[in-house]
Amino acid sequence: MKHRAVKRRSVVLGIGAGAGAVAVGGITLNAQASTTASTAAASTSAGSTPDSLVFDPDAYTELTATLTDADGADHEVTYHFWKALTYVAKPVDEKYQSLNVNVPVKIDGKKVDASRAPILFANSVGGYMPSSVADATGVGGGGMTGMPTGGASGSPAPTASSSGGTGTGEVQSGGNAMVNGGEMVSLPKLALVAGYVVVEPGARGRTLKNSAGEWYGTAPAAIVDLKAAVRYVRANKGRIPGDTARIVSCGVSAGGALSALLGASGDSPLYDTHLKEIGAADASDAIFASGDWCPITDLEHADGAYEWNWGSNELSTGKQVDQTVSKQLRAQFAEYQAGLKLRGRDGFGPLTARNYDDYLLKQYLQPSATTYLKSLSDSARTDYLAANPFLTWDGEQATFTWAGFLAHVGARKKTVPAFDAFDLSAGENNEFGAGTTEARHFTAYSLKHDTSGTTAKRLAADIPEQLRLMNPMHFLVGKANPQRARHWWIRLGTKDSDTSLTVSANLAAALAGLGDDVDHRYYWDQGHGANTDPGDFIAWIAKVCGATRK
DSSP states (O other), X not given: OOOOOEEOXXXXXXXXXXXOEEEETTEEEEOOOOHHHHHHHHHHHOTTOOGGGOOOTTOOEEEEEEEEOTTSOEEEEEEEEEEEEEOSSSOSOTTTSEEEEEEEEEETTEEOOOTTSOEEEEOOOOTTOOEEOTTOOSTTOOEEOOSOTTSOOOOOOOOHHHHXXXXXXXXXXGXXXXXXXXXXXXXXXXXXXXXXXXXXXXXXXXXXXXXXXOBOSOTTHHHHHXXXXXXXXXXXXXXXXXXXXXXXXEEETHHHHHHHHHHHSTTOGGGHHHHHHTTOOSSOOOOSEEEEESOOOOGGGHHHHHHHHHTTSOOTTSOOOOHHHHHHHHHHHHHHHHHXXXXXXXXXXXXXXXXXXXXXXXXXXXXXHHHHHHHXXXXXXXXXXXXXXXXXXXXXXXXXXXXXXXXXXXXXXXXXXSSSOTTSOSHHHHHTOBTTBOOOOOSHHHHHTOOSOOOOSSOOTTHHHHHHHHOGGGGTSSSOOXXXXXXXXXXXXXXXXXXXXXXXXXXXXXXXXXXOEEEEXXXXXXXXXOOSOHHHHHHHHHXXXXXXXX
């Protein structure tokens, strides 16, 4: 990406306003907002917002970059860039509690008015580790960091569920970039070249430790920070370009989990104390839509779900995990799944541990394989079928058994338990650390079987509340949150054994049961962090935002 930076001191909102339109990558954005309307909104939006949280529309750098759209075409994009704006009045660590704003003003020399464009809110969290935009030099420059600010960590090494992946797709720099056929995909760049406003927030994460030895980025710091960042954007309606009522979040892995949580928990009072402590703006933290890739979520039930899915698969060493532990955890999943009382999509009926394999096959896996096979040339399809005899192809549809699918995926990524490790070595154990305690158990089962030497006899008293604050399912099952997002894009690779395939399927089933708009699909033969249809996501944003815009 080539940059040409020029300092500007002119009013951003309303530049180029008029009845024109810009079409990029098949998406047409109309320019209808006026300077008068924007200025009037700005004059009334501050309310009780502290001066430190008032967005300065003039304090940008103008950059020009050559960006590639979703169809592979290059465009010269001139945009205004606001760097490292602290989004809370009482930051714990400004390096992480800041955001960047990117607003397109010209695409291929034609003026763009993005004052009412959708806002892509792209977090770059990976592994529940801290992410920062402080060193970014332009759009898509944020990323996760692993080392604490207080010196050497000694923190548990990030687990595969937390920080990386395998297979065809891998997480790179959290949600900002994902692999697509070996090429990097940057949703912020795709959104900018499509004419959207892009906000990239940083957030505290689990590996941060201060000089007193206190871990200050563990749960629920990341979601609290992202909520505060949304509040900053919404408090600056009329100042910050873009439609603040059309914020669409996105993230990958742990970032995908946080994006889902952001969508599910909008305006929940459960976070109020935490938000007040850091001086968050007095505004809504609800978002309009949520894009979630391979979300590592529902952590307190993830060990059981993982064993239900991958329990019979061997590790890459060729050895099986402890089958006694695996079976006990599978039994926990069965109990949990029954308690959810979810119904499968498209009239499938109640989802249980006994029929979930059939549901995944019919609803997601076989359709995914079918789509993939139809995309191949005749010769490539013949070769693929010959190499994968578990799969039957009748010319129109792919079918196979659950056992055949598991054998096709092969080695499982993790040992048992996958998330709440007996020896406290998982990244998720660190995520639930507190004070000077680096890592803690968050399930009674793993605490009972602890091998780390902890003397605790029961889970810490705050763990249930921390789990509630970190799990979107708590805001969707039972009494659903009325301020949740209503539009959802959820994706997962079929070879992603960083978590169970049931995790995103449960999320989608819960949302669909509430009547929300849910686009949930699995990428055939793809691994953790894959994104093979980024252009469709960019078009989906235009569709859902335009369909409901008044």
